Amino acid sequence: MRVFIAGVDGYLGWSLACHLAQHGHIVGGVDDFSRRDRVQECGSTSAIPLPTWPTRLGAFLSKWGDDHGPFEMFGLHGNRAPELLTATLGRFQPDAVVHLGEMPSAPWSMKSWENARLTMDGNVMGSLNLLFAMREACPDAHLVKLGTMGEYGTPDCPIPEGYFPDDAEMRLPGSGMFSLAGMAFPRKAGSWYHWTKVHDTGNVMFACRTWGLAATDIMQGVVYGTRIDAMGDDPRLATRFDFDECFGTAINRFCAQAVIGHPLTVYGSGKQTRAFLPLRDSMRCLQLAIENPAEKGEHRVFNQFARPWSVQELANATQAAGQHAGLGNVPIQHYDNPRHEAAEHFYQPVCEKLKGLGYEPSDDLPADLDAIIADLLPHRDRIEAHRAAIAPQTQWNPKAVEVLEHEMEDGLSEVAD
């Protein structure tokens, strides 16, 4: 199949290009390299050395052949995006368009008004442009859109796949029973970034219903891992690996922290529970979605993860993996939670549709942690050199923290009096 990847230079995008090429698909894509810039602006870098785009693309084409491409360099939002996207998709004529081209960081979106604006504008307008460009250039192609499990928040009930199940009913005392079949499951996102994904979901749903677009909307858990099989041992094919506050995610960050002996950064109680999956599972699931497309007009939502873990469980497992790797006893440090989220909560997300297509979730976290740490150890100095980018800096409600600090100072000065 011909698969166009938006965000092809990213952590997932590059991995998917390699994975799909390895499985015989023809890949094209687009990226504006903003992820590279933003991680650098945050004072960090990829722990695993990141080849330049020409280097990685050269290795890709020499391994998998010149039939791949084109690979274009522009952003999905912005004033010229409509014409560029329409022309690019028209030339490539994809069977599937995989949209991984969004700003992916909750803390980055919460840093400032400007960052919230850039995240909202880039993601919502970029996705809207992609929908319209598909309508113009390849209306029969299948959109595979990356959302996030974070769209749902942590409701006190099982989290279905996008919509209430067909047999779900609402009991309204005094009014009776009503079917909830076909209604979107309510979203309750926890950052500006997560809300952009909710907005995208609404827009994609509407394009499916109104234009007959075929879309699979992926509510993905948190991805971890350094590599997939398709990359082999060629460092030019490696994907990026972030560990800073903004662009690093829980398990990857813990492993990088363990490697340099930085205390594992657990926010709050650590009892927050989220869904996780290794990079190879993410690639396998995306492949399943691509090879088994949605119907015309269908807005198909997959919850995509291997299993839930609490943050504390992950910290404990990383501590054990550190011991195992001879890194000694990495301490666990509980930080005041900079986020606004429930400390303890019910969490029971459903993941059935991908299993129905053949997905078998990985179930060996210790082995995965060992492999990540082994891949990171040669790059210990790179992580150490960016140690300052690790600790949490971004407050979800900075004004409240100012008030709190002010009250604490007042309290202290009263004591001093």
Added chain:
Amino acid sequence: MRVFIAGVDGYLGWSLACHLAQHGHIVGGVDDFSRRDRVQECGSTSAIPLPTWPTRLGAFLSKWGDDHGPFEMFGLHGNRAPELLTATLGRFQPDAVVHLGEMPSAPWSMKSWENARLTMDGNVMGSLNLLFAMREACPDAHLVKLGTMGEYGTPDCPIPEGYFPDDAEMRLPGSGMFSLAGMAFPRKAGSWYHWTKVHDTGNVMFACRTWGLAATDIMQGVVYGTRIDAMGDDPRLATRFDFDECFGTAINRFCAQAVIGHPLTVYGSGKQTRAFLPLRDSMRCLQLAIENPAEKGEHRVFNQFARPWSVQELANATQAAGQHAGLGNVPIQHYDNPRHEAAEHFYQPVCEKLKGLGYEPSDDLPADLDAIIADLLPHRDRIEAHRAAIAPQTQWNPKAVEVLEHEMEDGLSEVAD
């Protein structure tokens, strides 16, 4: 109270400024006059002559005093909006900010990719800027945000006010019963415009939860009417009245059509049912929301309407009002529905919270129609001169219509062979 109105030059914004001033509140506001431009671009005009901004403001200040203002002229989106909004709100120090400053037309948003972009960018980014500007300049002010009943679509169950009721439960066969209390009621909007309002709702909800903003989110029905008491008979205080395809709404359009003998434009079967309210009810409800603010951190959602009507019922009532006004028997014409919506459906929206604050819905549609037609009759020539702007032109799925027309042409040519 000091009330800042975003969109103060609009149909609702101007009416609210007059209504609040009449009730002793101090009003300031902002507008970029884009509504004036867009109606003109659509080849139409306000049926009731619209004073220039300096004229209407002069009449306003001479009637209600110079304490009012400032009234600024800029848009809520765009790169300079953050500094301008922050400075304006900081100077005015409002008790309440009423956000009526959005692009309000579903058909306009569906006309083209460019219009969808302008609607999404203007509304979502404008509202986001307003949230951040309030956090900077007046974090304790109460936001009254205009959403729409159209956010909900037409679900097969009663439509609660924003969230599932506290006693609502979900029955999931095989899993048990789960409380739905506090979960957002799912939205299913029917145009890009309506989706911008859904996105706003999510963003406002998040600002309340994270920053402690106090907000009332108004899910308003379709407003009709030419005037409110506060305007008296001063034509300089009149509000606009649109009747074109894009910016005119059902009842107002029917009355304008009746006045010039244009067939009443019923889309599809006319059995589509929506919630409606007269302009004076809208003003009364907004006043109640302002004078009874939400708590800090509360995202309070009001469904705001007098009662539901089907489009056919409204056409019949307008036909009768036309007879009554001596306009003869205005024909009703059923157009192929250019929209993507259910022809017949369940519709049972709840409106309890405003009634709890004292709202008594108007219940005399015939008298309201007589009054609108009487106000429009002196301006018959203005409407007649823009007759071409009345019939529906904008298709929700233009490609499908092209295919259909192509198939029909093929069919016809086969018959001709």
